[in-house]
Amino acid sequence: MAKRAFLSVWDKTGIEEFAKELVGLGFELLSTGGTQRALEAAGIPVTNVSDITGFPECLDGRVKTLHPKIHAGILAMRSNEKHMEQLRELGVETIDVVAVNLYPFKQTIMKEGVTLAEAIENIDIGGPTMLRAASKNWQDVTVVVDSADYPRVIAEMKEGGVSQKTKFALATKVFETTAAYDSLIAAYLREQGGDEMFPEKLTLTFEKVQSMRYGENPHQAACFYKEALPVPGSLAMAEQLNGKELSYNNINDTNGALDTLREYDEITVVGAKHANPCGVASADTVCEAYKRAYEADPVSIFGGIVAANATIDADTAREMVKIFLEIVVAPDYTEEALEILRTKKNLRVLKLPTIKAKVENAFDMKKVLGGMLVQEYNTKLLNDDYKVVTKRQPTEKEIEDMIFTWKIVKHTKSNGIAIGKDKCSLGIGPGQVNRIWAANAAIERSGEKVKGAVLASDAFFPFSDCVEAAAKAGITAIIQPGGSIRDEESIKLADEKGIAMIFTGIRHFKH
Numbered sequence: 446m447a448k449r450a451f452l453s454v455w456d457k458t459g460i461e462e463f464a465k466e467l468v469g470l471g472f473e474l475l476s477t478g479g480t481q482r483a484l485e486a487a488g489i490p491v492t493n494v495s496d497i498t499g500f501p502e503c504l505d506g507r508v509k510t511l512h513p514k515i516h517a518g519i520l521a522m523r524s525n526e527k528h529m530e531q532l533r534e535l536g537v538e539t540i541d542v543v544a545v546n547l548y549p550f551k552q553t554i555m556k557e558g559v560t561l562a563e564a565i566e567n568i569d570i571g572g573p574t575m576l577r578a579a580s581k582n583w584q585d586v587t588v589v590v591d592s593a594d595y596p597r598v599i600a601e602m603k604e605g606g607v608s609q610k611t612k613f614a615l616a617t618k619v620f621e622t623t624a625a626y627d628s629l630i631a632a633y634l635r636e637q638g639g640d641e642m643f644p645e646k647l648t649l650t651f652e653k654v655q656s657m658r659y660g661e662n663p664h665q666a667a668c669f670y671k672e673a674l675p676v677p678g679s680l681a682m683a684e685q686l687n688g689k690e691l692s693y694n695n696i697n698d699t700n701g702a703l704d705t706l707r708e709y710d711e712i713t714v715v716g717a718k719h720a721n722p723c724g725v726a727s728a729d730t731v732c733e734a735y736k737r738a739y740e741a742d743p744v745s746i747f748g749g750i751v752a753a754n755a756t757i758d759a760d761t762a763r764e765m766v767k768i769f770l771e772i773v774v775a776p777d778y779t780e781e782a783l784e785i786l787r788t789k790k791n792l793r794v795l796k797l798p799t800i801k802a803k804v805e806n807a808f809d810m811k812k813v814l815g816g817m818l819v820q821e822y823n824t825k826l827l828n829d830d831y832k833v834v835t836k837r838q839p840t841e842k843e844i845e846d847m848i849f850t851w852k853i854v855k856h857t858k859s860n861g862i863a864i865g866k867d868k869c870s871l872g873i874g875p876g877q878v879n880r881i882w883a884a885n886a887a888i889e890r891s892g893e894k895v896k897g898a899v900l901a902s903d904a905f906f907p908f909s910d911c912v913e914a915a916a917k918a919g920i921t922a923i924i925q926p927g928g929s930i931r932d933e934e935s936i937k938l939a940d941e942k943g944i945a946m947i948f949t950g951i952r953h954f955k956h
């Protein structure tokens with residue numbers, strides 16, 4: 446019996462060469478309309494699927510290959526005498542190679558103004574059916590869903606036949622591909638339906654971006670995957686202009702720096718370490734903002750991440766190269782700035798034109814052993830009805846500094862306390878197991894400048910000890926969520942010390 450290969454591809458990349466090689470190896474080719482036309486135009490002989498099925502392609506291509514003569518030919522187990530006998534009785538011939546790639550559903554939904562009907566029409570039915578059938582029968586059928594695998598398949602055929610190992614790998618790839626394809630469809634339809642935020646079955650599609658040398662630690666293997674449709678402004682959309690490959694920690698830490706940066710509309714620079722902000726400052730120029738953020742904590746920024754929301758110019762770049770930084774990320778760079786940054790060959794320079802990300806429809810997820818925590822992104826900053834709870838009202842300047850510092854503490858690991866003044870961070874106390882230690886760390890790190898500064902706390906004060914410490918240090922205003930059963934003690938102490946205090950009514954735990 447002649448060996449037969451079924452080729453039905455949307456993306457015709459490499460199909461001509463692959464088909465020619467198959468013909469050279471003695472295969473008879475079967476195909477659907479568009480693929481057939483492409484091959485015939487290249488002078489390659491092809492049999493149309495309708496000549497096999499005796500049934501025309503119909504319903505605008507919705508039904509082409511969905512026929513027992515095709516699927517029995519793919520699914521029959523060659524080692525099963527009964528199967529083979531049935532094929533003979535039914536007049537069905539086996540199909541030994543299936544090369545199929547699918548309708549471009551992802552590209553379709555990415556198009557501006559795409560309609561639901563257009564998206565639905567781009568859900569491939571016959572393609573996945575053939576691919577899945579061929580993969581189920583992987584021992585007898587070579588299935589190719591990725592044109593990058595054509596050369597490898599041909600090479601092995603020339604060596605005497607495609608190995609079982611390769612066939613199994615190709616079949617596995619098919620199920621990864623069809624599962625990702627379907628989960629993207631499910632996500633899109635869910636978004637169109639719009640009412641159920643958390644579906645019964647959460648299926649996600651991620652695509653491999655890069656393998657990494659290692660993970661959080663050198664003994665952990667790791668890899669970075671991006672969402673099939675990453676949110677604009679996310680790190681997955683960044684272009685790397687210089688430096689070594691991004692590491693696992695680089696990506697996590699830069700993500701944290703960007704989270705903080707997105708809170709600010711004015712020119713701002715965020716220095717970050719282990720995903721916590723360590724120096725944050727706003728200014729009229731990016732250079733000034735960088736210098737202030739650096740000076741806010743010249744110790745921690747060493748080997749850290751710097752994220753800016755304005756174009757990096759030569760002056761800023763000159764400042765940046767004075768110390769060892771892991772990453773600089775910004776919307777753009779002047780030519781000269783880039784030249785200066787490139788003098789540090791290991792410095793990873795990332796260009797991210799959109800810093801503000803639209804995360805309203807995206808999930809924030811955290812993997813735990815055996816499960817996944819899924820929540821909305823923390824897009825809120827303050828409640829509109831935040832209130833002053835002390836006798837003394839804060840000055841306008843204090844309010845400005847409190848909002849500035851509140852944005853920092855929102856993105857500081859809990860328990861977190863941040864102290865700021867004049868649109869610049871002073872001391873940041875992240876990730877403590879109790880609040881007073883975080884307050885003490887932030888106060889100590891602020892040094893002399895703490896006098897007249899403001900303090901922000903990501904969650905309420907369980908006791909009045911933080912107010913006590915703040916007053917002793919010379920802090921004049923405090924912003925915190927409120928909500929403790931001992932709030933009155935904190936308010937009373939603040940009143941005694943002349944501190945103005947705002948309750949935001951909203952908490953910003955971050956773990």
Ligand SMILES: NC(=O)c1ncn([C@@H]2O[C@H](COP(=O)(O)O)[C@@H](O)[C@H]2O)c1NC=O
Pocket residue numbers: 453454455456476477478479480481506507508509510511545546547548568569570571572573
């Ligand atoms: N309807 C079917 O029976 C069917 N069989 C194969 N396809 C797809 O049709 C495409 C190729 O079509 P053409 O050769 O006509 O360009 C491939 O992406 C293939 O996955 C089908 N299309 C959609 O379901």
